[in-house]
Amino acid sequence: MTNLFFESGDLGATEAFLSAAYTPMQIGGRPADTRARISRTAVGGLSVDRLSFGYTMGYDAGCLGKVCLVTMHSGTIVDTTGGREEVFGPGETFLLAPPDRPYEGQVREARYTITMFDPRLLGRVASAPAGRDVRITGPRAVGPAENRRLGAAVAYLRDHVLDDSGASADPDGLLVSTAAQHLAATVLCTLPNTAREDAPAPRDTRDAHSDTLRRAVAFIEANAHRDITLADIAASIPVTPRAVQYAFTRHAGTTPLGHLRRVRLARAHADLRSADPSGHATVAGIAGRWGFAHQGRFAAAYRQEYGVAPSVTLRSG
Known part of the structure; x- marks a missing residue:
């Protein structure tokens, strides 16, 4: 587990820290109150940062290379990337920017949480075909309930996984990997993305028989101590991940990950x-x-x- 902490009233020092911790960026504005406070906890490819700025700060930043979720607690963030102006306020959890694109905007006297993870985890959880990326296609959740669900997933990770007690109870990393998969799955269920648009193939239904269920259950029983995903379960049979999902729904009344x-x-x-x-x-x-x-x-x-x-x-x- 890695822990970082930064607190300063110097804009130059804050810009240098942000550029090192996230991506090269420039801070605009010369506010009277220059207080900034940032802390980071990171483990197993996941990071959760708590940030607080006592002033309005403009930023112009490069590509992050990660899925970057922001949960607003107070103040606002205004995204002006590409000439648009989109305002995010307290209670919202949203995608700050696509992993492969630069972004710009303003932080306006805000306190917020940033959660980041490798975008490849989305494809792994969605069981996307090899060489096919899963992309988030919009910054906001598809509805109020989905926004609350995404915010709760971030809070769970922040308060119960990436803390001292969670780390000490997770020597083999199973807890963190499970939480990371849960967060990625929640992102796929709450934010617009390319995986939601995929239609099931006929063979998925054809392979969803009781033998698929039996073999999937056997694999889960033998590997429950490991960091396994739906894709791993499907590959062990082998059938498509959707066939495994349909088999559990039809014959067991649950889901593979529920089992x-x-x-x-x-x-x-x-x-x-x-x-x-x-x-x-x-x-x-x-x-x-x-x-x-x-x-x-x-x-x-x-x-x-x-x-x-x-x-x-x-x-x-």
Whole structure:
């Protein structure tokens, strides 16, 4: 895990830090209040930054090379790329700029969160064909509910994964990789993108039979401890990812990743039962080992599945 912190009232120092941390940029304006505060937590290709500027700052920046999501807490950001003027305010989570394009605009006395990840993760989660990129085609979520969902995914990553307790519970990186896939999947479900426009092929339906389900379940059971995606499950059979999705929907009433989550919950249950309650095992440590970062959500899912709190199972082990 990497942690960075910057605080300064010097515009030149702020410009140098932003250029090093993101992409070369120039800051415009000469405000009276030049306070800037920036912190970064990064691990496994993910980064979450908290930024606060006490002034209006113009910027002209190069390509980021990453998916860059901004969640506004106060103030506004005005995007003026390409001559347009689009204003983003508190409560919005949006794409700042396509990974391969420069961008410009203004930060107006704003406090916000920036979340960045490799754009190739979108194609991996969407199971796009080799050599075919998945691109986000608009900055805003497709609706208010989708905006809230995207903001919640960012908050989950910021507050429950990329923090000290989350990192200590994730020595093998499963928690971070699972959270990254969840964020990328949420982006694909909430922002306009090319993957949403793909139509299913006839063979997807033809291959969605019970044998596909059986082989997919076997692969998940054998690899639940690893960082696996829908594409990995499909390749093990082999069929298309959509065929796997249809097979689970038709024959199991769930999704492949939903089944993976249930298998990991069962493995966490087994570890809680076998752990020595007088030893060093903790509910958080065992949950993190199986990719569950949010303890409240893990406890709720566990109680729903097993009828007791995970701490009860650990104490009775």
